[in-house]
Amino acid sequence: MTTLPRWAEEGATAEELRLLEASRRERSGAEARLRTLLALGLGGPANGSPPSGGASSAGRAWRLGTTGKLAMLAVCGGAIAGAGWFALARRTPAAAAAHTAAAGAATASAPLAPPVGAPPTISPVVGPERAKPELASATARPATKRTIQKRTFQKRTFHRIAAAPPALPTETNDLAKPPVAESTLSAEVAALERAQTALGAHDAGGALRALDRYESAFPAGRLASEATVLRVQALLARGDEESAGAVADRFFTAHPDSSYARRIRDLLHDAGEQPKKK
Amino acid sequence: MMEPVPRPAPAALPRQSDRTQRDARVRAMVESHFDPVWRALKRLGVPEGGVDDAAQQVFLIASRRLEEIDPRGERPYLLGVALRVAADARRALARRREVPMDDVAEMAADPGPPLEEILDDKQALGLLTVHLARLPDEMREAFVLFELEELPAPEVAELLGVPVGTVASRVRRARDSIRQHLNRKRGAS
Numbered sequence: 001m002t003t004l005p006r007w008a009e010e011g012a013t014a015e016e017l018r019l020l021e022a023s024r025r026e027r028s029g030a031e032a033r034l035r036t037l038l039a040l041g042l043g044g045p046a047n048g049s050p051p052s053g054g055a056s057s058a059g060r061a062w063r064l065g066t067t068g069k070l071a072m073l074a075v076c077g078g079a080i081a082g083a084g085w086f087a088l089a090r091r092t093p094a095a096a097a098a099h100t101a102a103a104g105a106a107t108a109s110a111p112l113a114p115p116v117g118a119p120p121t122i123s124p125v126v127g128p129e130r131a132k133p134e135l136a137s138a139t140a141r142p143a144t145k146r147t148i149q150k151r152t153f154q155k156r157t158f159h160r161i162a163a164a165p166p167a168l169p170t171e172t173n174d175l176a177k178p179p180v181a182e183s184t185l186s187a188e189v190a191a192l193e194r195a196q197t198a199l200g201a202h203d204a205g206g207a208l209r210a211l212d213r214y215e216s217a218f219p220a221g222r223l224a225s226e227a228t229v230l231r232v233q234a235l236l237a238r239g240d241e242e243s244a245g246a247v248a249d250r251f252f253t254a255h256p257d258s259s260y261a262r263r264i265r266d267l268l269h270d271a272g273e274q275p276k277k278k
Numbered sequence: 279m280m281e282p283v284p285r286p287a288p289a290a291l292p293r294q295s296d297r298t299q300r301d302a303r304v305r306a307m308v309e310s311h312f313d314p315v316w317r318a319l320k321r322l323g324v325p326e327g328g329v330d331d332a333a334q335q336v337f338l339i340a341s342r343r344l345e346e347i348d349p350r351g352e353r354p355y356l357l358g359v360a361l362r363v364a365a366d367a368r369r370a371l372a373r374r375r376e377v378p379m380d381d382v383a384e385m386a387a388d389p390g391p392p393l394e395e396i397l398d399d400k401q402a403l404g405l406l407t408v409h410l411a412r413l414p415d416e417m418r419e420a421f422v423l424f425e426l427e428e429l430p431a432p433e434v435a436e437l438l439g440v441p442v443g444t445v446a447s448r449v450r451r452a453r454d455s456i457r458q459h460l461n462r463k464r465g466a467s
Contacts, residue, residue, distance in 0.1 A: 004424070004431045004446040007453055015460055016453075019409075022402035023426045028316035032330035033308065039334050040341055042305050257370075259331050259338070 031185065031222070038192065038226050039263070188214070188223045195230050204238035225251075225260040232264050236271045244268065304341045307352055312337070314427055315356050321410055321422040322364035325371060332363050339363075354429060358437045361419060368415070405463075409456045420445050421452035 008017055191214040198206035211231050214221065221227065228251050235244035248264045255261055316333040324332045336359045340347065347355045410418055416438070423434045424445065431449075435442040 007425050019402050019406045022399040023406055026317055027313050033312050036308055036334045036337050259335050
């Protein structure tokens with residue numbers, strides 16, 4: 001059988017080893033991990049006791065075409081060395097509310113800076129996209145399962161034939177963005193947790209109000225894409241497929257290649273397959 | 279003010295204990311393996327601005343298939359998904375003729391500091407990115423999984439669908455190629 005020693009055991013030079021070691025030491029930014037947990041519906045507190053409303057219904061909301069659920073149980077503490085946001089994720093909703101009220105001053109103890117070696121860039125899926133509250137509540141024409149499916153199909157077709165998709169963010173663009181204060185990102189997370197919790201309590205109206213507050217407080221929020229996904233979920237949960245579709249269309253136009261766009265398409269698609277709520 | 283949406287019938291939902299267990303496992307998986315996945319995606323050629331998104335995609339895919347994943351084999355499974363996601367990203371990039379190859383060319387054209395003066399990780403990672411970008415995909419994948427993420431050769435072979443001997447050959451050729459580039463750089467500086 002062929003055996004293959006590692007390069008370090010087979011004559012790698014100091015320079016070569018330096019490259020390997022630098023690679024192994026590199027860590028992602030805390031924000032990237034946070035986004036992933038949010039996308040999986042695991043952005044809520046992991047403190048072992050679900051907030052009112054419970055995890056089950058939130059999970060149901062996230063499961064509309066995604067795999068996410070709102071986790072509310074004790075798990076795996078402290079695995080993220082130096083990532084203060086994780087401490088934030090353990091806060092209770094009440095603490096989150098208090099935290100947000102004091103945002104800007106009270107969260108200095110939650111370091112959010114990525115570890116040394118993490119890249120300075122930010123995920124391209126987060127852009128200045130904004131789901132306006134007035135748009136979200138628009139009811140221009142009655143939605144039907146057919147219109148939702150048709151829209152989804154049209155968007156998929158659009159992605160295939162798009163001749164000039166938006167350019168990927170460049171390093172220059174990313175570096176041009178002002179750095180985000182730790183407290184701001186923490187407050188954004190707290191605001192979205194409230195929307196998730198409301199969804200979990202089957203309170204779509206409450207979730208939409210929480211999202212309205214989020215968008216008012218953070219007009220250029222770093223988690224705007226996550227907020228849009230939640231808004232689409234909330235609108236669908238309320239049975240307002242037309243508004244959900246309008247929000248989705250705006251997002252598709254602004255971010256056709258985003259993984260969030262795929263998730264929103266899944267949501268719309270699944271909603272089209274769900275029996276209509278009476 | 280809207281009325282709360284009626285709660286779905288309990289029978290339509292998985293049991294709470296199943297959900298919480300599943301959520302716990304997914305969270306633990308992200309916390310344990312996010313960095314290796316994120317790093318591998320970068321080394322496999324996902325453009326800098328798309329790595330976070332790609333990592334998220336890997337975990338979304340894995341969470342959909344959680345029941346298929348052996349708890350003892352989560353890391354190789356996730357790296358296998360990362361291989362496919364990275365390949366898709368490279369193909370999309372090629373179709374769009376986007377900038378990262380220009381970035382690489384620019385980095386390669388820039389002699390940078392002499393090798394002896396490469397002191398920090400950022401410079402070393404820049405150099406590694408240039409070298410990896412020059413490797414054919416199959417050599418790059420074998421090198422990243424075996425040398426950088428330190429998977430055992432048989433696991434790399436399984437992920438790539440090739441014999442272990444082929445993995446060894448690809449890794450050794452990748453090493454030679456990187457060494458040649460380093461030597462050229464040394465000669466140029």
